[in-house]
Amino acid sequence: MAELKIDAVVFDVLGTLVDEPAGLRAGIRALTPSPDAAGTERLLLLWQRHIEREQRRVLDGDRPYVPGDLLDREAAGVGDPAAVEALARSARRLPPWPDTVAGLARIAGRFPLIGLSNASRTALLGLNAHAGLRWHQALSAEDARTYKPDPAVYRLAVTVAGVPPERLLMVAAHAWDLRGAQALGLRTAYVARPVGDPPTPSDRFDLYAEGLADLAGQLGVS
Known part of the structure; x- marks a missing residue:
C-alpha cells in the first residue's frame, strides 16, 4: 500500500x-457500593441507549441540539439530584x-x-x-x-x-x-x-x- x-x-x-464503559461502571458502583453485576450492566445499557437515541434525534432534526453534559444528566436519571450529578461526573473520569x-x-x-x-x-x-x-x-x-x-x-x-x-x-x-x-x-x-x-x-x-x-x-x- x-x-x-x-x-x-x-x-x-x-x-x-x-x-467509557469502565468509567461509567465505576461511577455506578460508587453510587451503589454493592450492586450485582447484572444490575450494573442494566444501568450501563440504559445510559448508553439514551445517549445514542437522543444524539440520533438531534441528527434527525427531531430535537434541538443540547450538549452532551445535559444528555449525561438525563441518562443518569436515578431520581436523586446528587446521584444524577455524581453519575454524570463519572463520564468525565x-x-x-x-x-x-x-x-x-x-x-x-x-x-x-x-x-x-x-x-x-x-x-x-x-x-x-x-x-x-x-x-x-x-x-x-x-x-x-x-x-x-x-x-x-x-x-x-x-x-x-x-x-x-x-x-x-x-x-x-x-x-x-x-x-x-x-x-x-x-x-x-x-x-x-x-x-x-x-x-x-x-x-x-x-x-x-x-x-x-x-x-x-x-x-x-x-
Missing part, C-alpha cells in the same frame, strides 16, 4: 482512547486504554494531534486531565451544535488544520465514525478496541491497527 500523505492526525476520544498515553506521545512527536469528540467542551477538559491525553488541539462537537457523524463536526478539524480533508487521518474504534469522516474526504484508520464498532466486510479504511503502537508503526513513527 502506498504511504499515506497526511499533515495531521484526528482522534476520536470516547471508546477509542478512553474506556474515564480511564485511558493501556496504550493510549504512550501512543499519543509517540505519534505527537511527528504529527499535530487533534481530538474530535461528541463530548462537550467541559467534559473534554475533565477527560483530558483525568486520562492524561496529549493534544495540540481538542475539538468538541458542541462547537458545531450537532454530533458525529454529521459532516459539520469533521469540518471543525479540517478548518482548524487548514489543509484539505485528504491530508487528515481520522482514527477511531467506531466504523460509523470513520464512515462519517470518509464521506467528507478524510483518510481513515480503524483501531481495534473491545468496546468499539468493528468494520463490516464492505468497509474500506486506509489503515487497520491492533492498537496505537501498531498504528504508529504503520505511520512510520519510530
